[in-house]
Amino acid sequence: MKILFFSAKPYDKQFFDHYNKPYGFQIEYLETHLGPHIVNAVQDELAVCVFVNDKVNAEVIAVLAEKGVKIIALRCAGFNNVDLEAARAHGIRVCRVPEYSPQAVAEHTVAMILTLNRKTHKAYNRVREQNFSLNGLLGFNLYGKTVGVIGTGKIGAAFCRIMKGFGCKVVAYDLYPSRQLESSGIEYQPLEAVLGHSDIISLHCPLNEDTHYMINEKTLGMMKKGVTLINTSRGGLINTVHVINALKSKHVAHLGIDVYEQEDKLFFKDLSGSIIEDDTIQRLMSFPNVLVTAHQAFFTEEALSEIAQVTLNSIDQLVKNKEPDNKIVILV
Structure with a gap:
């Protein structure tokens, strides 16, 4: 066959x-x-x-x-x-x-958070140029922070457990709460409460009519100023134009995306010798507080x-x- x-x-x-x-x-x-x-x-x-x-x-x-x-x-x-x-x-x-291996995506999500927070990618490049200064590399402790998880399927659940291990308070939103996660200390809340209470928000839900552009001007406005937003699920969950505006206003302090709504024209290809005509992804990558990986969380x-x-x-x-x-x- x-x-x-x-x-x-x-x-x-x-x-x-x-x-x-x-x-x-x-x-x-x-x-x-x-x-x-x-x-x-x-x-x-x-x-x-x-x-x-x-x-x-x-x-x-x-x-x-x-x-x-x-x-x-x-x-x-x-x-x-x-x-x-x-x-x-x-x-x-x-x-x-x-x-x-839901752990693969969950662990990559954590890697993105740590990279954005502790700026290890910038430190690596600095030291290779014999620059050992710490200026501009200041981060924050994950311990004690509130992490919001939207979607607690296999991947979301794995991510919840990892963040509990860091000593974070983990709150979650899902249409079908997990009793097992609740018994381990994960607190389910309405979506608005998760958005408003969290220092870090991670998306782990499928893309469908109900979740398309669930992160938009309105929901971004519900988030804390200085929030870290991570998406390792599907690009269409985030309205990219709206999140760029939130980055410009400094409402979103860090953005990590392993997926992008127009990724089919970019990801899984070597475009290093090409001119990328997608102005939106170019604008995103111009921010020093944005980390983009090319759909490698599963890899x-x-x-x-x-x-x-x-x-x-x-x-x-x-x-x-x-x-x-x-x-x-x-x-x-």
Whole structure:
């Protein structure tokens, strides 16, 4: 059986080839992202495997169906880039990887907070130039600070536990509070209270109609002046123009983003020799108190191993007309 991969990178080939040995699938890797421009490259593959920035809209799905594709496998947790209704209409099964080392993303979130706070990236560059001055490197203790967590799924929960270990007070907002987290000292509050009480706010929720631009002029205004805001979830959770205004007014003291709402044109590419025409990301990166990483929070050996294993097993189960875990198949 053939699987065609889109947005494939060398590390995808490394991990999927390794874990494909028991299955023996025929895998072809394309570096380009899936979209109307390339969908006709699909020939006799039964499955396509896509990532976060592939555009699997109704137009693309219609062509996939004509080509005989029966499975769309997302090697990620989010599925906001797939038109599920179109897939349903064409009888295409959609599967994903709902959980892959949540600690990977949680730990990267902490790394961003520490980097922004203690300015280790700036200290590293200074010392390499034989500048041992401490001026401009002043940070603050995390101990005793209030950390607000929006979304307490697997990743949010892992992040909560880490921040408790730092001696922080952790408050959280989620439509479905976790009793286990509550019993460990995490206090659930309404969203407005979490925004207003927190020194640091971290986003760990999915992107959907209800959460799109949940961080906007109004919600930014609810936050403490001098807040640290971190997003390792989905770029569309933040209205970038509004957060730039909050940075300019110094209402937001630090911003760390591993995701960006227009990242499909930038991330996972080497653009070091190109002129980036996206003025918004250029403006963001001009701030000394903004840290941007290119969607690497998931990027650990453990996470990539889990992604490959779950994806291949899900495809195998669907081909055999067996049902994988109901959290994995998102459309039946």
